[in-house]
Amino acid sequence: IQSTITLNNGTVIPQVGLGVFQTPDGDTTVKAVTAALEAGYRHIDTARIYGNEESVGEGIRRSGVPRGDIFLTTKLWNDDIRAHRAKDAFVESLDRLGVDYVDLYLIHWPADGWRQAWSDMQEIYAAGRAKAIGVSNFQRHHLEELLKDSDVTPAADQIESSPQFANQELVDFAHGLGIAVEAWSPLGGTGGTLLADPRLAEIGAKYGKSPAQVVIRWHIQRGVVVLPKSTHAERIRQNFDVFDFNLAAADMAAVSALETGRRNGADPDDFDF
Numbered sequence: 001i002q003s004t005i006t007l008n009n010g011t012v013i014p015q016v017g018l019g020v021f022q023t024p025d026g027d028t029t030v031k032a033v034t035a036a037l038e039a040g041y042r043h044i045d046t047a048r049i050y051g052n053e054e055s056v057g058e059g060i061r062r063s064g065v066p067r068g069d070i071f072l073t074t075k076l077w078n079d080d081i082r083a084h085r086a087k088d089a090f091v092e093s094l095d096r097l098g099v100d101y102v103d104l105y106l107i108h109w110p111a112d113g114w115r116q117a118w119s120d121m122q123e124i125y126a127a128g129r130a131k132a133i134g135v136s137n138f139q140r141h142h143l144e145e146l147l148k149d150s151d152v153t154p155a156a157d158q159i160e161s162s163p164q165f166a167n168q169e170l171v172d173f174a175h176g177l178g179i180a181v182e183a184w185s186p187l188g189g190t191g192g193t194l195l196a197d198p199r200l201a202e203i204g205a206k207y208g209k210s211p212a213q214v215v216i217r218w219h220i221q222r223g224v225v226v227l228p229k230s231t232h233a234e235r236i237r238q239n240f241d242v243f244d245f246n247l248a249a250a251d252m253a254a255v256s257a258l259e260t261g262r263r264n265g266a267d268p269d270d271f272d273f
């Protein structure tokens with residue numbers, strides 16, 4: 001049975017969601033989303049900038065799974081943050097998705113203008129069109145600054161996190177504030193070397209699980225929401241077959257020991273997009 005986390009406003013989020021970054025718009029995304037929903041996923045994570053919101057919506061409709069059973073996230077893109085277009089951009093995302101609400105709406109990066117965006121998102125939340133609101137790629141200092149002028153604590157911070165870059169101090173800091181953490185590039189990212197590490201295969205062999213399943217399980221047991229992406233139906237199914245085993249403490253520690261301290265993606269304190 002899949003595990004869930006209760007966000008700080010009472011909304012329940014399934015702990016494993018399908019990520020669709022770099023999943024091409026059209027048939028590829030429609031198929032990935034339908035395969036995930038057929039496999040039992042009830043959580044899809046997209047973003048304006050991924051360019052596939054229409055196909056995500058199409059996949060949801062084609063799956064036949066009721067909208068109300070699915071946790072759907074999208075994100076406000078940087079250009080719209082800088083242009084103070086949060087409210088318009090949100091409606092445009094709803095239109096592309098073909099839904100009348102999202103479960104979680106996130107500020108994608110701490111681009112200039114994010115303070116205004118956070119206040120606009122509180123209005124979106126108050127209107128009930130996003131069941132929860134949060135941020136992504138916010139560092140500790142961004143969260144501290146946000147909370148200085150806001151009574152509303154973000155429900156989630158979606159950040160890079162994998163065994164090679166656990167981002168553990170930020171995870172712990174967010175958790176201490178009651179902010180759920182969602183991991184992007186949880187498997188080490190496209191073209192990454194993590195899954196080929198023989199230590200993961202060795203651990204997996206003990207449980208009859210693949211390296212990807214070991215890593216997803218590691219995320220679940222450290223209490224974060226994990227958003228693996230794949231365009232292959234077989235892998236999408238495999239990545240959800242993670243609720244029937246438990247990594248022993250020593251194996252959790254062995255996965256954590258793969259830390260390199262190096263990011264796979266952009267630095268939230270130094271990005272230019």
Ligand code: A2P
Pocket residue numbers: 019184185186187188189190191195210212213227228229230231232235236238239
């Ligand atoms: P593919 O889409 O070809 O399956 P991330 O860390 O960003 O989620 O990166 C996942 C990367 O790992 C993607 O490139 C994806 O490629 C690949 N991948 C996803 N699931 C599996 C799996 N179960 N086994 C091997 N590779 C996987």
